[in-house]
Amino acid sequence: MTQPSEVKPKRAGYFCVYTPIELLAAAGATPVRLFKGGDADVVNSGEVHTRSFFCQFAQYSVGAFREGDPLYRSIDKLYHFNTCDQMKKGVEAIGEFFGVPYRMLCLPRERSRAASREFMQREVEFLRRDVEELTGQAVTEAGLREQIARYNRARRWLREISELRKRDDPPLTGGEYLELVKAFYYLPIDKALAAFESLHGQLSAEVESGDRPLRIMVAGGIVADGDDRLTRLLEDELDTRIVVEDHCTGLRPFYLPVPEDRPPLQALAEGYLDQAPCARMKPLSERLDFSEQLAREYRVDAIVYVSLKFCSCYAITGNSFVKRFEKLGIPVLEISSDYSESDLGQLKTRLGAFLELLKKGDADVRHRAGTRRAAVAAP
């Protein structure tokens, strides 16, 4: 007979940061964020069950199941709050073609409406019932509160570590920060907490050099685990420093904690709705406000706005983003990207030219940055 200690915890997979992982953990499941990307071969594999004009991250996600990626195949059930069309349809394709059980839940867009908040709470309750069924373990209020507190501690550490990047010479690179984000999603949360605390101590003690590299904010769609082309180019080859990220695999999801002063299911519903918004949420102005706040807070010199090809949310709203920052006098380079290697040289040239203008303090740079889309989109 299997002893309780030998029972392997169920692995609850999820893609987007609107999934309340505290609830999964409180039911005894191991939350696993699936956010790998960057490999064109896996994308091609996923295209078999989608279409050529499907978002590259969604195609990769389908392809990873098709290719038998061990992390993806280890998932017992997928939980998906329907964020964007591509991801929800990607999840349905994974269920249909690879037999992976999934539960689709709704995520309101108009987050300020009372009906949306009430509806979201009911959705979180449905999630609770479903994950309890998966694990056979009831979620208790005390257990859920404990998980909320634990994940909030991790969020606070990540935010505090990020704040060290407000220094003129940040003690860690943007690439290193993304590694910490991976730790949050891949490691058991207690191990991640211990690592964050220790790292924060070490980084805080570092003495500033007096240098001030060019400070970049990367904003836009998901920067997947494995999609490090841009980060490498900016930091390793072009000698700039990514000091903050306004995307869902950087600082953004850790910026605001889940409230701890109200009933936990309500707290999860409100906390997740109120997190720093993705471009999928409405109104767009709130997302732009948040981007502006980050840019000011981290005193960025310029922004690289990246949208994956066929990402409706970030591609269509990109122009509004650029216009907002043009008004603020912060140059933006807008890039439409994918996971192929073929445009690496082109990307490097564009980034190089953009940064060269910035370094020269070219007064015309804002205008040129603002017209990048046409050039980037050209074949």
Add this chain to the structure above:
Amino acid sequence: MSVTVQGPVVQLSRRREHHEVSQVDWLKSRTGSPAVDRIFELALSYIQRADEAHRQGRKVVYGGGMTDAPIIHATDTFPCVFPELGRLASDGSVALAEDHFRIARETCSMVKATMGELLKRKGLFKRLINYCSLCEPYNAAFEVLKEEGYDIYSVDLPYRSEGVTGQRFEHLVDFAEKELRGLATWLGGRYDEARLGAEIRRLNRLHAKVRRVLALQVAHPDYIGTLETLFVWNGANHNYGVPGEYEALLDQLIDELEAYARRGIESTRVPIVWAGGRGQEFGLYKLFDDLGGFISSWTMTGLLLRDYDEGLSPLRAVARNTVIGMGGPGGSKDQLPHLEEAVRRTGSKGIIFYGYFGCSFSSVNFEVLKKHFNALGIPSLILDGSFQTGDPSGQNVTRLKAFMEMVQ
């Protein structure tokens, strides 16, 4: 008899602008059905009449072609729907959207064509309804359109994924009902239940008549063709802004079809189910007729002809149909029973899945549905088309010809 057109029907070598003129010519042509001729006239004058209604101080809104129709009519609002707006949109509208909004070229043509048209029309009425779960590119595009001064109400519909029934389904309807009450208030200032109830009964009556037209056409497909059926169907909810006249035309068309049926003329046309969008590639529909086929069911969008439950409160009935009937919010397999029923009922020989290139939600739906029908031995074809006016792509023409040869 089918549409009588002046000159060759589909000349793919012709320049695109010739086809835009040709599309209007088709709608101006005499079909042999006086009722359809008048419906074509209503379609041709529809947007102009919406503009005129606005100039005369009537409430006009972009929307009303779907399950929201009773709410729009009940608030004395003139509905101006996207598919008809799309009939005005050319490649120029798409280029305008790409240029002005810097929308990437890979974005769905329906969204770009609509954006371009709305930009051109921004001096006119500016109220617009957005259904959040229908389409991601539209969600983003409408946020951008707000910057052009558009007053947009987003109905935050829930996504009804596969297998959602019982308590959870009712929970989705609860939310939709609240959102639709917000829409009714936004449109009319207050929610008038009695008016909405009357509109539901009227639309149920109209839907029954449209279904009767479609049934008669399936039994005797030579009297009216695909394009004619499409325009009858298109008006089912918005009524081209003239509910009384539209209903009278349905009665007239039913009389015409019944008279034709009594003549006992046999047809050799091959019935095919059409699933998915209804683009403006008129040549494709006409080619379909020319190849000896006819569309026996406009499934998916056909769900919009579902009766509203008169046993429920009117708003609940609209909410229920909205959660069930709007193609976008449903799971990929959601359309299976409806498609199976359509194939069975009409004896159809195959299914055409038609979506717009770049459509973010229909693509996986089609792959899932195609897999199912392949297993059943029912042929199907996925076509990626475009929303704006213009000839069908050569690739689609070739594929449609090959498909029709196969099923015949």
